Amino acid sequence: MKKDTQCIHSGTFKDRATGGVNTPVYTSSSFEYLDATCNVYPRYFNTPNQRAVIDKLSALENTEDGVLFSSGMAAISTVLFTFLKQGDHIVLQRDVYGGTYHYAMSEFEKFGIDFTFVSNDIDEIANAIRDDTKIIYIETPSNPLLKITDIRAVAELAGSKNIVTAIDNTFATPINQNPHTYGIDIILHSGTKYLGGHSDICCGAALGRKSMIDKIMNSAINFGGSLNASTCYLLERSLKTLSIRIERQCANAQHIAESLQQNSMIRNVYYPGLDTHEGHELAKKLMKAFGAVVSFELNNSKINTDTFIRSLKLVTPALSLGGIETLICQPATTSHEKMKEQDRLSIGITKGLFRLSVGIEDKDDILADIEQAFENG
Numbered sequence: 001m002k003k004d005t006q007c008i009h010s011g012t013f014k015d016r017a018t019g020g021v022n023t024p025v026y027t028s029s030s031f032e033y034l035d036a037t038c039n040v041y042p043r044y045f046n047t048p049n050q051r052a053v054i055d056k057l058s059a060l061e062n063t064e065d066g067v068l069f070s071s072g073m074a075a076i077s078t079v080l081f082t083f084l085k086q087g088d089h090i091v092l093q094r095d096v097y098g099g100t101y102h103y104a105m106s107e108f109e110k111f112g113i114d115f116t117f118v119s120n121d122i123d124e125i126a127n128a129i130r131d132d133t134k135i136i137y138i139e140t141p142s143n144p145l146l147k148i149t150d151i152r153a154v155a156e157l158a159g160s161k162n163i164v165t166a167i168d169n170t171f172a173t174p175i176n177q178n179p180h181t182y183g184i185d186i187i188l189h190s191g192t193k194y195l196g197g198h199s200d201i202c203c204g205a206a207l208g209r210k211s212m213i214d215k216i217m218n219s220a221i222n223f224g225g226s227l228n229a230s231t232c233y234l235l236e237r238s239l240k241t242l243s244i245r246i247e248r249q250c251a252n253a254q255h256i257a258e259s260l261q262q263n264s265m266i267r268n269v270y271y272p273g274l275d276t277h278e279g280h281e282l283a284k285k286l287m288k289a290f291g292a293v294v295s296f297e298l299n300n301s302k303i304n305t306d307t308f309i310r311s312l313k314l315v316t317p318a319l320s321l322g323g324i325e326t327l328i329c330q331p332a333t334t335s336h337e338k339m340k341e342q343d344r345l346s347i348g349i350t351k352g353l354f355r356l357s358v359g360i361e362d363k364d365d366i367l368a369d370i371e372q373a374f375e376n377g
């Protein structure tokens, strides 16, 4: 099946009792066991609603299996702690999601895990690998500058050395990029963003080969970050419109990025779909469309950043991203606030930088709102 069809049909099953066309919501946390073939229990990640979503996501990411979590960070932390132990080393991209960066900085040391932050440069990644390296962890496009990492090259580097590779594929979504096809072992998502898509649920997923998912499942049962049936159902419902939402959001983002690039109030536009973007050629090889996050840096000499963001009427200054409504945030004061200022500046996150999560509204309405805020700002 093609992706549009998988979104609707994979995993979803009919209500056997009534013939209803939607997966029924099974709210039980207790299941009879005498004649059962396995113990069903929400924290064993094996309820029918968890299964329905995992089967849909596995189809979309072209993986054998997966685990659904109660947040993106539950997925990320569980996966990393599955494959890391005291004395191990991990190589991570420096410009990972702010929460992942904070997790690495505050958790690894106390468990005796050594880590090296690297850029998205493949030689730098290769040079950081040591004999005790167990994981290479990447995120592409990255947040918030949409840097592109050569996924295939990372998979090749690790493959010859028996290192587990993991990618945070949240920004690309399974519609635009399938890293498992490029040889990456574990695909991670914050389902709170595009998969959920309506800014009303919190969830995460890890997907990969069955043998790896079994290991992750073992640790996941201990850590306990499972997802409840009602949220599973909302996620399943959202995934049915994933491909059409993403198509519209990416088309809007491409148009907005191209228009903003012409605007004198803006110093820089970061979007992998622009041929001025440093990762554009690579993105063309890895991605179907270029995602729906556009970052831009205001020309501080012409415009005050505080007045600008307060002058917006349609575009909402709000945290998070990936929903159907257009949101904007200033990474330096939000997602990357916990980072030391010098570290933040070293990866290009200035006070004038804004991250726009483009929704499915009419693109001209979104642009008009930004342009009126430039005039008032």
Ligand SMILES: *Cc1c(COP(=O)(O)O)cnc(C)c1O
Pocket: 071, 072, 073, 074, 097, 099, 100, 143, 168, 170, 171, 189, 190, 191, 192, 193, 202, 203, 204
């Ligand atoms: C939001 C986000 C996360 C964390 O997900 P939660 O659902 O908030 O735990 C991880 N990675 C990326 C790229 C994100 O945007």
